[in-house]
Amino acid sequence: MHDETPYLGRWAGLALLLPMALLLAAFFVYPLAQTIWQSVYEHGFTARAYENLATSTLFFKVLQTTFVISLTATLVSLLAGYPVALHLSRLEPSRRVPYLVMVMLPFWTSILVKSFALTVILGYDGVINRALSFVFGEPIHIPMVFNRVGAILGMINYLLPFMILSILGSLLAQDANLARAAEVMGASRFTIFRRITLPLSMPGVLAGVLINFTLSIGMYITPALLGGRQDMMMANLIDFYTRQTLDWPLASAIAVVLLVISGVLVAMLGRVRGAGGMTEMAR
C-alpha cells in the first residue's frame, strides 16, 4: 500500500530540487537551445545553414555513410549478440555472473582503450596479420583498420553489451513452461527455438536494435580513430565545421538534424519498452 501524503512541503521540495534544476538549465537546456538558435540566427533569422546543408553533397554523403555504418554495426551486433544472450539465458543464475562480467567488460572500458587495442590487433603488422603470416608462411597484410571495417568492428565492440542485455531481458522473462510443454509434445530443440523462444524475444531484439542504432548514429571517437578518410560520420562533420571551418551555424544545423533523428528513435524505443527503456539500460 502506498502512502498518498507527501512528506515534504512545497518549499522544502523546491529547495531540494532547485540546485539540480539550475545545473540542468545552465548546462543542458541552455546549450541545446543555443545550438538550435545558432542554426537559425545570424544577424537576423535565416535558413542559410539549412539551405547550405540541403545543397551540400558532402553532407548527404556523410549522412549516407552514417546510416550505412550504423545499420551494419547494429545488424552484426544482433547476429553476434543473440547467441550470447541465448547462452546466458540457459545458464543457472549463479553460474551466469562470470559470463556477465565478460559481457560488461567493454562497457566499463574506456572507448579510447578499446580503439587503441583494436589498432594493435587489426593493424598492418597487427596481431591477426602476424598470426596469419606465421600460419601461411608468407607476409600477409589484410587491411582491417583505418577503413570502414575497422570503424564497424570498433562500434560493434562498443554496442554489443547493450544488445546482449536487451535480448537477455526478454529471454529471461519467458515462461519456461512453454518450452517444456512443447518438448513434452515432441518438438525438437530447433522447433522450440523457432516457434517459441525467438518470437517471444522479439521485443528485446527490437529494443536492442533501436538502442544500438541510436547510439551508433551519434558516434564520434570510433569513426575518427578506426575509420578512414571516407568514413566520416555526422558527429565528425559537426566537429569539422565547428573547429576547422568555424562555420558554427552549419555545425549547429547538422547537430539539430542529428538531434531530431535520435529523438525519433528514442521515442520509438519508449513505445517499445515503456518510458524507462533507456534508463534501464544504464544500469
Added chain:
Amino acid sequence: MNFLRTLPGALVVPLAAWITYLFLMVPSLIVIPISFGGAGELEFPPRVWTLDLYRQFFNDPTWWGSLMESLKVAALVTVLTTVLGVPAAYALQRTNLPGRAVLNGLAMGPLLVPVIVLALGLYLQLAPIGFLNRTATVVLAHTMLAIPFMMVSVGAALRHLDPAYEQVALIMGAGRVRIFFRVVLPQLRAGIAAGALFAFLISLDEVIVAYFITGPETMTLPVKMYSALRWEVSPVIAAVSTLLTVISLVFALGLMWLERRDRNA
C-alpha cells in the same frame, strides 16, 4: 538418434557465444601485456618485459599532469553529483509539486541526447564568453552527464524504501531534516554509492565534451590520449590504457559487489 540430432544445436550456441565473448574481452585486456613491453614497438606478445612505458608516463609531466587533472575533475564531479542528485531524487519521490514529471524527464535528458550535440552546445555557449579551458566548467558539464545515473540509482533505492519508517519517526517527533539524515540517508547508502561510482567513472572516461571545452592547461587524460592516438601513436598509450582499464575494473567490480549486497540485503 535423438542425441545426434540435438548435438549440433547444443554446440552451435556455445561456440557462437564464445566467439563473441572473446571479441568482447580481448580488446579490453590485450593492453595489459602490451604495456609491459619495450618502448620501441608495440607488440603482442612482448619480446621483453619491462616497466619502461610506465617510467615514460610518470616522467612526462604532460601525461602525469593530465592524469592528475582527470582524477581531480572526477572526484569533484562525484561530490557534486551526489550533493545535487540525492536531495533532488528524494524530493521527486516525496513531493507532489506540479511539473515533477517534466523535471524527472529533464534529469534523464543527458542520457538521451547524443553527446556530440551537448559538446557542441557547451562549446557554443562557453567559447564566446571566454569560459573554455577551465576546470570548473568541465566539472559542471560532467556533473550534468552523470546526473541521470545518480537519479536512476538513488530512485531505485528510494522505491524499495518503506515510507512507514519516516512516518514513525515523524510521529515520534523527529524533524524533517533529522528524518532525512538519520532515517532516509542510511537506507540509501548502497544506491548513493552506486551512483557515485558511476559519476566517477563517467567523468574519468569522458572524451567528447572534455575535448571540446578543455584547453592545454585543463586537458584531461582522455583528451590527451585522444590527441595522442590521432597524431602520434606512442607506445606510452599502452601504459595509459592499462592504468585506465585497471581503475575502471576496480570501480566496476565495486559496483557489482554493491548490487549483489543490495539484492541479498
